[in-house]
Amino acid sequence: GVVEACLLHMLKRRAAGFLRSDKVAALFTKVGKTCAIAADVCKKVQELQQQVESRKNQPNGQEPLKRQGSTTSKTPVLTPQAIKHIWVRTALIEKVLDKIVQYIVDNCSKYYEKEALLADPVCGPILASLLVGPCALEYTKLKTADHYWTDPSADELVQRHRIHGAHGRQDSPSKRPALGIRKRHSSGSTSEDRFAASAREYVESLHQNSRTHLLYGKNNVLVQPKDDLEAIPGYLSLHQSADSLTLKWTPNQLMNGTLGDSE
DSSP states (O other): OHHHHHHHTTBOHHHHTTOTTOHHHHHHHHHHTTOHHHHHHHHHHHHHHHHHHHHHHSOTTHHHHHHTTOSTTOOOOOOHHHHHTHHHHHHHHTTOHHHHHHHHHHTHHHHBOTTSTTTSTTHHHHHHHHTHHHHTSOOSSOOOGGGOOOOOOHHHHHHHHHHHHHHSOTTOTTSOOOOOOOOTTOOSOSHHHHHHHHHHHHHHHTTSOSSOEEEEEEEEEEEOSSTTSOOEEEEEEEEEOSSOEEEEEEEHHHHTTOOTTOO
């Protein structure tokens, strides 16, 4: 959606064509007349649109019978959001979106007004450069609305790490060494300190995941659960998701993997 907004900024009426309902389609079609990469994307998008239309027109009971025993003619399942951004999405999955945008920037006078974003000598090339990274990824598994998940509790994460760490070899070359400070006053070996640092690192890393962004974090924030109890220090973090803000707090004992019998 953001890329489409950049592509549509001050687009010339001639470049937008008569397809006012889908100006991005008109832009890609016009660019495809002189750019072979964009022409290939146009063909792929037209094929996807035809498959989606044929799937809508088929009765409910005929499609599974037609597909039975055939894996090559499988129709892709596209969400309404994917169909809405099908042009940019297809170019992104085909890893050519950055090249198409770079071609548009190099020939911006044909498609855009002078004050357009892509006609800017600085912003246009920057946008094309920013798209190089996303185009280098393999979009083999896209998340949809039914794949939402929530983080398990910190206690469960530490227990999982404890079970996993018990079966792992300490001298494994592939195991990342824990970054921790050796306490001189600790008795016995340093295996407990090493585990505590590793468990803390594991819990802290899961405070930010693919669905939430960590906006703020601070350690040793005191929380008093009841009036008659002492304040407990812990790690406070503020996270942003697509539709909400979440405040998390984890006790330091749990972050260190030394919860013991405390409630």
